[in-house]
Amino acid sequence: MQELILHHYPTSPFAEKIRLILGYKNLPWRSVIIPMIMPKPDVLALTGGYRKTPVLQIGADIYCDSALICDVLEHLRPMPELYPEPSKGLARILAHWGDHTLFWTSMAFSTQPKGMAQMFGNAGPDAARAFGEDRKAMSAGMPRLRPADAAAAYRSYLRRISDMLDDLPFLLGEVPCIADFAMYHPLWFTRVRTSVLADILNATPAVLEWMDRVAAIGHGSMEKFSSTGAIAVAAASTPAPLHDDIFQDEHGIPLGSRVLVSGESFGPEPTEGELIAATRMHYTLRRTDERAGTVHVHFPRIGYSLKAATPA
CATH class of the missing domain: 3.40.30.110 (Glutaredoxin)
Incomplete structure (x- = not known):
């Protein structure tokens, strides 16, 4: 290889x-x-x-x-498999939702002014402005949630993820699959990059425990x-x-x-x-x-x- x-x-x-x-x-x-x-x-x-x-x-x-x-x-x-049978199709659909709907909701919430201030606090306003202009150029007129609307949707999505974890350590079973990795990374951004806003995760302790299990996998060699x-x-x-x-x-x-x-x-x-x-x-x-x-x-x-x- x-x-x-x-x-x-x-x-x-x-x-x-x-x-x-x-x-x-x-x-x-x-x-x-x-x-x-x-x-x-x-x-x-x-x-x-x-x-x-x-x-x-x-x-x-x-x-x-x-x-x-x-x-x-x-x-x-x-x-180990990312797309295990018999839930291969379900895992892919959930992963697509995580990479798109959940991701953009998380970003709209996490990049509100309080989050941006933490992200670029040491770099100064010019860095934040350059980042904003760069992402604006990439978004090509995409619709964007306002932070308050994003917060409401984010809370609902977190509760739904929590419901998936009632009886399982991972979203679709005893081991991770692609759905876990795709739903984890938007939440990781809130928890790690904009931790001043991470209190939104506290209402769903099962989600936090699941995040700890995913994070424990590590990045390998x-x-x-x-x-x-x-x-x-x-x-x-x-x-x-x-x-x-x-x-x-x-x-x-x-x-x-x-x-x-x-x-x-x-x-x-x-x-x-x-x-x-x-x-x-x-x-x-x-x-x-x-x-x-x-x-x-x-x-x-x-x-x-x-x-x-x-x-x-």
């Missing part, structure tokens, strides 16, 4: 999701710390445009979006690595053969076409490349960078749009 290189920053919720899964699966990994906001020149050298966090690199293969990264890690090390080193790894590597090459055409765009892939809502920055795979689950683009060489950039289908690139 080639080395797993995770491009992330410590306070990223979605990165925490992946760090815990790496620990759960006992997969050693290399840690490349990236900027929290743009510019991210070393990230873009690998992805070609995608700038969300985290990104998983395996040689010259670049995997975007934590949902796809989870599938990749499951393929690399099937046990990690080694620090540099972004320039990661780019050198990509340049010295050849992308792996595609395991799933069954073409599922939903757009009338043939393989070999120049295309753009972008997030449907948050993080709309496009990646351009040659479409070399469009399967049931993912897209793969081949692109060349002067520093990283030829790389394959992979995206999940769900949450991403594909369109033909405009001819030059």
Whole structure:
């Protein structure tokens, strides 16, 4: 197995999701710390445009979006399972809810002025302002809950999660699955990054106990690595053969076409490349960078749009 290189920053919720899964699966990994906001020149050298966090690199293969990264890690090390039968479909649906509805509710609550003051208290107002402008550019007009509305919804969601834990240590059974990791990371952000607002969790002690069990999994074996080193790894590597090459055409765009892939809502920055795979689950683009060489950039289908690139 080639080395797993995770491009992330410590306070990223979605990165925490992946760090815990790496620990759960006992997969050693290399840690490349990236900027929290743009510019991210070393990230873009690998992805070609995608700038969300985290990104998983395996040689010259670049995997975007934590949902796809989870599938990749499951393929690399099937046990312990993230998607156990017979609740595989339920686990995926719950994970999608955690990564979207629960996440954005948590963010709207946690980034109210009191939370932002804690996040950037030592860095000053300029840092908070730069962060706000960066995330505004990424949100592309997405609707956003007001903090009071988010607080009401958050409390209800926490009670519902608590109800799931009445008779079980984890959300769907005796061991964690993808639903646990996807629902944990938005709550982790509130508890750790904006702890001044973490009292909202106190009304659901079962949730706090579950969070402690998930946190105890840890991040496994990690080694620090540099972004320039990661780019050198990509340049010295050849992308792996595609395991799933069954073409599922939903757009009338043939393989070999120049295309753009972008997030449907948050993080709309496009990646351009040659479409070399469009399967049931993912897209793969081949692109060349002067520093990283030829790389394959992979995206999940769900949450991403594909369109033909405009001819030059």
